[in-house]
Amino acid sequence: MAQQYRITLLSGDGIGPEIMAIAVQVLKVVGEKFDLTFEFQAALLGGAAIDATGEPLPAETLAQCKNSDAVLLAAIGGYKWDTLPRHLRPETGLLGLRAGLGLFANLRPATILPQLIDASSLKREIVEGVDIMVVRELTGGIYFGQPRGIFTTETGEKRGVNTMAYTESEIERIGRVAFETAQKRGKKLCSVDKSNVLEVSQLWRDRITTLSAEYPDVELSHMYVDAAAMQLVRQPTQFDTIVTSNLFGDILSDAAAMLTGSIGMLPSASLGASNPGLYEPVHGSAPDIAGQDKANPLAQVLSAAMMLRYGLNQPTAADYIEQAVLTVLDQDYRTGDIMSEGKTLFGCQAIGDALIKALNK
Numbered sequence: 001m002a003q004q005y006r007i008t009l010l011s012g013d014g015i016g017p018e019i020m021a022i023a024v025q026v027l028k029v030v031g032e033k034f035d036l037t038f039e040f041q042a043a044l045l046g047g048a049a050i051d052a053t054g055e056p057l058p059a060e061t062l063a064q065c066k067n068s069d070a071v072l073l074a075a076i077g078g079y080k081w082d083t084l085p086r087h088l089r090p091e092t093g094l095l096g097l098r099a100g101l102g103l104f105a106n107l108r109p110a111t112i113l114p115q116l117i118d119a120s121s122l123k124r125e126i127v128e129g130v131d132i133m134v135v136r137e138l139t140g141g142i143y144f145g146q147p148r149g150i151f152t153t154e155t156g157e158k159r160g161v162n163t164m165a166y167t168e169s170e171i172e173r174i175g176r177v178a179f180e181t182a183q184k185r186g187k188k189l190c191s192v193d194k195s196n197v198l199e200v201s202q203l204w205r206d207r208i209t210t211l212s213a214e215y216p217d218v219e220l221s222h223m224y225v226d227a228a229a230m231q232l233v234r235q236p237t238q239f240d241t242i243v244t245s246n247l248f249g250d251i252l253s254d255a256a257a258m259l260t261g262s263i264g265m266l267p268s269a270s271l272g273a274s275n276p277g278l279y280e281p282v283h284g285s286a287p288d289i290a291g292q293d294k295a296n297p298l299a300q301v302l303s304a305a306m307m308l309r310y311g312l313n314q315p316t317a318a319d320y321i322e323q324a325v326l327t328v329l330d331q332d333y334r335t336g337d338i339m340s341e342g343k344t345l346f347g348c349q350a351i352g353d354a355l356i357k358a359l360n361k
């Protein structure tokens with residue numbers, strides 16, 4: 001009998017619905033090939049949820065996600081909601097979903113595909129062989145620390161406050177994910193912090209160092225975040241697995257994305273201890289190109305592959321999708337963000353059609 005999976009689809013805003021449509025088409029074909037039945041159920045998150053319900057994360061969305069085998073998200077946000085107070089913004093819905101599902105570990109792989117070396121913003125010699133996994137802490141740090149808010153001082157001046165805080169147990173659990181990830185990869189882990197300035201980073205560095213005694217097969221190094229940003233563009237092949245906090249991981253993963261050609265190529269998996277995982281591209285809702293059939297759907301499709309690999313334990317089906325992505329790139333089909341000389345410019349849906357053809361081969 002076919003294996004059945006309940007998948008919640010959060011298309012969100014901007015290019016979200018366009019790229020999600022492609023991922024669903026891909027999953028349907030893969031389901032038929034591998035005898036997997038996907039029960040897709042859409043739910044509202046972000047701007048789309050605000051427009052329909054007044055809230056960025058309606059209670060029924062969170063409940064439905066908890067009741068799924070996996071959650072596939074496209075992207076949220078956009079100009080329309082940019083002026084709302086923070087608690088009503090689309091981004092707050094996404095953070096609430098990550099926290100609500102306890103997804104403390106965000107895996108963001110940045111790999112240069114040989115087909116896209118010319119699309120990278122850096123020279124071939126620099127990006128050739130790049131294969132990095134950023135393990136980003138996702139439910140702590142400055143994104144969630146208290147106190148936070150805009151307060152009025154005694155002199156009547158406004159003061160914005162956020163707090164970067166980590167407990168030892170929060171550091172330890174993300175550390176374990178990172179060491180275990182490194183064990184399955186190149187056995188090199190670089191922990192990125194700002195411990196020359198921040199106490200929270202001193203604790204981070206201490207805990208990660210202590211933890212390393214349990215993983216003697218992994219070579220641990222430490223780097224300050226400013227130096228890591230520089231090294232990522234200077235000599236990215238020195239990195240195998242990177243572990244870092246929520247904010248530093250957000251910034252470094254966008255930088256790592258550009259090594260691979262485009263942020264439109266980068267998938268991610270957000271994982272916790274028990275709840276279903278959330279699979280989402282690293283990029284946002286790209287409001288500047290929304291509704292124009294210009295979006296690159298590959299980060300979304302590769303996020304669906306990560307869902308099969310990490311969430312549904314279907315690595316062969318995941319491999320099959322990743323192979324189809326390579327086939328389409330081998331055929332020189334490109335969206336604008338990964339376009340280079342001699343390639344053919346395709347729209348989002350046309351790339352989807354090419355993927356389906358490759359999958360049906």
Ligand SMILES: NC(=O)c1ccc[n+]([C@@H]2O[C@H](COP(=O)([O-])OP(=O)(O)OC[C@H]3O[C@@H](n4cnc5c(N)ncnc54)[C@H](O)[C@@H]3O)[C@@H](O)[C@H]2O)c1
Nearest residue numbers: 075076077078264282283284285286287288289295296337
């Ligand atoms: N996970 C998420 O849902 C998520 C992630 C990042 C940003 N956001 C939100 O998205 C909105 C826009 O943010 P931004 O402009 O800073 O970042 P963005 O990632 O949406 O866009 C940055 C640039 O990359 C391009 N781009 C992004 N994805 C692309 C794709 N698949 N194909 C081709 N080009 C692509 C965009 O056109 C834009 O020029 C904001 O509201 C932000 O908060 C959401």
Ligand SMILES: CC(C)[C@H](C(=O)O)[C@@H](O)C(=O)O
Nearest residue numbers: 077091092094095250282284
């Ligand atoms: C939209 C925003 C809340 C989000 C983040 O900062 O985590 C995004 O930038 C990401 O990288 O997933």
Ligand SMILES: [Mg+2]
Nearest residue numbers: 250251254282
């Ligand atoms: Mg980001």
